[in-house]
Amino acid sequence: MKKNIAILMGGYSSEFDISIQSGNVVYKHLDKNLYQPYRIHITKDSWFYVDDNDQKTNVDKNDFSLFLDGSKINFDAAFNIVHGTPGEDGLLQAYFELIGIPQTACDFYQAALTFNKRDCISTLKPYGIPTAKNYFLNKGDVIQTESIINTVGLPCFVKANKAGSSYGVSKVKTIEELLPAIDLAYKEDNEIIIESFLSGTEVSVGVITYKGEDLVLPITEIVSENEFFDYEAKYLGKSQEITPARLSEVDKEKVKNLALKIYQILKMKGFSRSEYIFHNGEPHFVEMNTNPGFSEASILPQQAIAAGISLPELLTNTIEEAIKADK
Template sequence: MLRVAVVAGGYSDESVISLKSCELIYANLNPEKYDRTRVRILKEGWYAEIDGEKFPINKGDFSFERNGEKINFDVVFNTIHGTPGEDGYLQAYFEMIGLPYNGCPFYQSALTFNKKDCIAVLSKYGIPHAKSVYITKGDKYSAKEIIENVGLPCFVKPNRSGSSLGISKVQKLEDFEGAMEKAFHEDREVLIESFLDGTEVSVGVLNYKNETIVLGITEIVSHTEFFDYDAKYNGLSDEITPARIPSDVEKRVREIAAKAYNCLNMTGFSRSEYIIVNGEPHFIEMNTLPGFSPASIFPQQAAHAGIALEDLMDSEIELALNRKSPWEE
């Protein structure tokens, strides 16, 4: 029986979401196939958690000891949203110690977590996106010039963050500096994007049984100014699957979403956000470890597609075990 570490937590404000995702994934890993262990990676330490007891993780090989026995894992199922689980750090670590893990490799993790760089790469493949300005903490900038460039309203967001943490929709110039301060609280890099007036959709794409498939398209109707943290996790939005869009637009969204996934050489789960303007989907961001809490979109899309979560977990484990390290290819 395979020993699986279901890894959750992280060092960002998204850790609370990660712990919820962990439980849904843990429950859908078949206990007849897998010996499952919850592993917490938190600022205060790394440890395996069994029946409420904590066992420190040896970072040298990601093992732990229990009752005098050393326990090694066969594979990791990473459920950390944000740093260090979604930005490439853990992927690189697992790569170096030779431990198979789910999801995409460290380069794709780091690239997609950096909104600016991901947009820059995808733009080379002709994938539309909003006009944007990039600012690093300490840079001198003119709020007036930025607004003249991107227009109002605009979005001010951390360049490397998830769950809509630190994002503001700016309606007037006087609110710009407050939005920048809020974004800099989450990251030292900030992206200011023009407002796209259209239909927002979230698109699940994954490698399932060695084929890239678009799991589903969910229309987002937020009860707040935009699809922020409260809208995502506190019920302040309508998430409609399938999206209420014409068949030709649906086909275009599926084409663009699959193209973005394949152009980045992605593997594993992903959920991308798009704004459809005049029938054309504009890329916003890609999440390589989408939420798996009961409120999350990805499990809803799997249910709509008629794919059991247990089958998705099996597929991810298989991909992890069959992936070769860069130096083995």
């Protein structure tokens, strides 16, 4: 009998449309011989199933079920591809744990921790993980521009602490650009992280749980046409994403070992994609995404294919690992 799989997409953040695209790719490539997929849109107003004719049916949040054609539909697992809140910050993970339905992302604590860039970096520092110098701000704090620049230097990056797809991120080259960048970041979040500029090759490393083991996927080199790997570079073709990355064998091993170490320190499972910059010859951790973009052209699917894992195989493994972990 086919397993009923809810594909969760949408969310409450600026990444809503990107998540819908990712969810539709999951729907397209899911093995229909094994699974009966249901596209579930998560919005602030309601959660609802969308059929192939764009007809909507609300989800019963009490037990995450549907009532279709006179029958109640229960789910064997939820494929969580919601970028941003509530799918990547632990809220949906905690909900599904409470009602006893397996979901494909990491657990709720790991999701909350990695979604909070400041907390994630603070957790990793005692393990000797190299990162940029940083300065934290909360909305309402007095902004001491000279103190910030003395700590992180120029140029620097101003980022919304809890946002993805490079929303609320600015590269600041002069002290005059700092306050406008802070204002922009506050439009996405009430917490900010300001980081020193790391100069060097940027790479993205996927680590997943595959057939019961932690697997580091082939590395992707990021070459942005813009100042940094921003929204345009990620989604509008303003970058080259080269898989496998043009790194020496020594550097490949360095960043692969670091990515695997971080995945295991944080007790991750499911998908992850972390960004690193080779600064002064050493890979520095930037951030981790636990529900990374999943279009056919996105980095993690590219890496899986380079590893010889087709998208249907990757999706099947992800669902079965989630179900196995829940038993």
